[in-house]
Amino acid sequence: MQSFDFVRPSSVAEAVAALGAEDAQPLSGGQTLLPSMKQRLAAPAVLVSLSGIAEMQGLRREGDSLVIGGATTHATVARAARTDFPALAELAGNIGDPAVRNRGTIGGSLANNDPSACYPAAALATGATIVTDRRQIAADDFFQGLFTTALEEGEIVTAVRLPIPQRANYQKFIQPASRFALVGVFVASYAGGVRVAVTGASGDGVFRWTEAEAALSDRFAADAVTGLTVEAEGMIGDLHGTPAYRANLVRVLTGRAVAAAG
Numbered sequence: 001m002q003s004f005d006f007v008r009p010s011s012v013a014e015a016v017a018a019l020g021a022e023d024a025q026p027l028s029g030g031q032t033l034l035p036s037m038k039q040r041l042a043a044p045a046v047l048v049s050l051s052g053i054a055e056m057q058g059l060r061r062e063g064d065s066l067v068i069g070g071a072t073t074h075a076t077v078a079r080a081a082r083t084d085f086p087a088l089a090e091l092a093g094n095i096g097d098p099a100v101r102n103r104g105t106i107g108g109s110l111a112n113n114d115p116s117a118c119y120p121a122a123a124l125a126t127g128a129t130i131v132t133d134r135r136q137i138a139a140d141d142f143f144q145g146l147f148t149t150a151l152e153e154g155e156i157v158t159a160v161r162l163p164i165p166q167r168a169n170y171q172k173f174i175q176p177a178s179r180f181a182l183v184g185v186f187v188a189s190y191a192g193g194v195r196v197a198v199t200g201a202s203g204d205g206v207f208r209w210t211e212a213e214a215a216l217s218d219r220f221a222a223d224a225v226t227g228l229t230v231e232a233e234g235m236i237g238d239l240h241g242t243p244a245y246r247a248n249l250v251r252v253l254t255g256r257a258v259a260a261a262g
Contacts, residue, residue: 070107
């Protein structure tokens with residue numbers, strides 16, 4: 001790992017100013033960035049830590065939405081969201097191991113947009129709004145492919161606003177070594193219809209399964225997706241599973257999520 005300067009601002013404004021330095025990069029939980037630096041895949045000259053910014057911490061209920069600060073850890077979400085959004089709390093409680101859950105943050109996960117991360121599925125399935133220091137971005141516009149988002153250089157995810165569904169569940173087929181999702185499916189039911197988001201399956205990252213959404217909006221039952229098929233083309237194929245295997249898992253896990261959501 002190469003040498004770097006470390007800055008720990010106490011406000012979003014201070015963080016934005018610090019990120020104006022040459023080769024500066026925000027540091028949230030560091031669960032992806034720090035290993036990349038150790039392998040010399042990333043070499044920022046300045047790390048701007050977001051962990052000391054109080055306004056980016058914690059959860060609060062605002063009407064029918066749950067607003068979570070971008071620097072809030074997975075462990076905090078797992079504890080604090082149990083009452084208002086139990087499906088999200090369960091998702092957060094099954095990310096990685098205790099060390100990852102106590103350091104990793106929801107904002108860092110969304111900004112990184114790993115193709116097998118869990119939070120992108122929750123954000124996309126709920127039609128969340130990603131709040132940054134500059135603007136608000138709908139989840140449907142935020143995720144733009146493998147490790148790619150709508151964020152501009154130096155833009156910070158300060159919060160995420162998730163509409164609380166009437167019913168929801170997240171089913172995750174865990175890859176045992178990494179505890180990432182081999183496939184994960186988040187189903188969220190609202191008065192206006194059902195949204196289904198899939199992570200871990202596609203080489204392009206998180207996506208919505210619109211055929212399942214239509215079927216489940218018509219009839220919210222596990223067997224409503226039994227006759228549907230997911231195309232294997234474009235799915236990830238590796239030593240853990242073929243594209244066809246992952247495509248089948250999408251359908252199976254969607255049915256399980258619907259059954260668990262009630």
